[in-house]
Amino acid sequence: GEDVEQSLFLSVREGDSSVINCTYTDSSSTYLYWYKQEPGAGLQLLTYIFSNMDMKQDQRLTVLLNKKDKHLSLRIADTQTGDSAIYFCAESNNAGNMLTFGGGTRLMVKP
Amino acid sequence: GAVVSQHPSWVICKSGTSVKIECRSLDFQATTMFWYRQFPKQSLMLMATSNEGSKATYEQGVEKDKFLINHASLTLSTLTVTSAHPEDSSFYICSARDESGSDNEQFFGPGTRLTVL
Secondary structure, three states: OOOEEEOOEEEEEOOOOEEEEEEEOOOOOOEEEEEEEOOOOOEEEEEEEEOOOOEEEEOOEEEEEEOOOOEEEEEEOOOOHHHOEEEEEEEEOOOOOOOEEOOOEEEEEEO | OOOEEEEOOEEEEOOOOOEEEEEEEOOOOOOEEEEEEEOOOOOEEEEEEEEOOOOOEEOOOOOOOOEEEEEEEOOEEEEEEOOOOHHHOEEEEEEEEOOOOOOOOEEEOOOEEEEEO
């Protein structure tokens, strides 16, 4: 079955850039997502990218996709303490279909 | 964006009781909703796909008689955890698919934390 993997933990200083990485195995993945989960809360969609794109930028967020290597990354510029959360990448073979999630990366931002 | 609500947000119950969790799409209709389960410090696992007017589709390993899903209207899906036991304690999150938009995007509810004593 599909498998999505992420590193467990990332710590950065406030103002630095954060890069969260994700790898997936399903070659039919069409949509790739990044979600943010704050403690005790649900999921907030941050951004998504179609598999025919290799980059998408949205304000402080930059998503890079290497489809050949099945590698996805999320870069957060000028990381703030409010960015501290768990970040999940997820993939789907069709928009609106079930999502397969990675294990989540806990981002800690130190002042 | 579209809003999905869940009720209750937090429930504590005794072992052996049944608990119903509601998932509502507040400003759009959703023929398809998804139920996910998240254990502490773990990722979300899809439990089932809820289809309005028909039976839910359960993922492998999820007991359909244990987790009853009813999607009786275009804005409401319910998940009932029957005869709950402590191992059912988890964070349950639903999502609803907005088919009116071009992206067919899923929107997530805030989650329901279930604690079974």
